[in-house]
Amino acid sequence: AQTVTQSQPEMSVQEAETVTLSCTYDTSESDYYLFWYKQPPSRQMILVIRQEAYKQQNATENRFSVNFQKAAKSFSLKISDSQLGDAAMYFCAYRSNTGNQFYFGTGTSLTVIP
Amino acid sequence: SAVISQKPSRDICQRGTSLTIQCQVDSQVTMMFWYRQQPGQSLTLIATANQGSEATYESGFVIDKFPISRPNLTFSTLTVSNMSPEDSSIYLCSVEESPSAGELFFGEGSRLTVL
Numbered sequence: 001a002q003t004v005t006q007s008q009p010e011m012s013v014q015e016a017e018t019v020t021l022s023c024t025y026d027t028s029e030s031d032y033y034l035f036w037y038k039q040p041p042s043r044q045m046i047l048v049i050r051q052e053a054y055k056q057q058n059a060t061e062n063r064f065s066v067n068f069q070k071a072a073k074s075f076s077l078k079i080s081d082s083q084l085g086d087a088a089m090y091f092c093a094y095r096s097n098t099g100n101q102f103y104f105g106t107g108t109s110l111t112v113i114p
Numbered sequence: 115s116a117v118i119s120q121k122p123s124r125d126i127c128q129r130g131t132s133l134t135i136q137c138q139v140d141s142q143v144t145m146m147f148w149y150r151q152q153p154g155q156s157l158t159l160i161a162t163a164n165q166g167s168e169a170t171y172e173s174g175f176v177i178d179k180f181p182i183s184r185p186n187l188t189f190s191t192l193t194v195s196n197m198s199p200e201d202s203s204i205y206l207c208s209v210e211e212s213p214s215a216g217e218l219f220f221g222e223g224s225r226l227t228v229l
Binding site: 033035037042043044045046047050052091095097100101102104105106107 | 147155156157159162204208216217218219220222225
């Protein structure tokens with residue numbers, strides 16, 4: 001089974017600064033999806049950004065961008081101009097293109113310091 | 115994106131009882147998924163619920179403990195049976211709106227505390 005590893009259980013960032021959350025994964029597949037989800041204290045998981053493995057261009061959504069390194073099996077999330085509302089648990093997730101099973105990392109708790 | 119409503123939002127239950135969690139989606143979806151998130155942990159897939167067929171359970175989860183219903187394309191229930199304190203978790207319903215889109219959408223979760 002695929003595994004997703006988030007090596008940073010906790011991170012903190014000063015408001016307005018930039019922070020990068022790390023994620024690595026293990027797979028033998030060539031076609032797949034990668035996601036970052038945000039789970040604020042309200043509990044609802046919200047999709048932040050997605051990346052298709054066949055796309056070389058890194059995905060960007062406003063202040064959120066990824067650094068997708070397919071050969072290294074790395075998928076980091078960069079949050080620019082951090083805001084207090086960015087404080088949450090962030091989960092990296094993998095999904096094969098041939099199945100519907102999602103694999104989630106253990107999460108990184110992000111604190112934003114005013 | 116799909117809007118997913120879960121009930122109850124939270125509950126406190128006694129050991130040995132059972133509780134049914136409801137998940138309602140505002141659009142028809144083929145695949146519905148039930149996840150468990152134990153305190154401070156990541157998400158673990160319990161089962162996949164397809165309309166018109168029995169749910170498919172992941173390793174470590176059995177139908178007798180977590181019976182699932184999927185009567186139509188917008189609704190599903192998960193029952194946590196004969197609860198013990200170890201079942202204290204957040205239970206999340208999620209859907210795949212479009213297989214080509216790839217992502218999951220989640221309900222707000224149901225936080226169960228078993229005393």
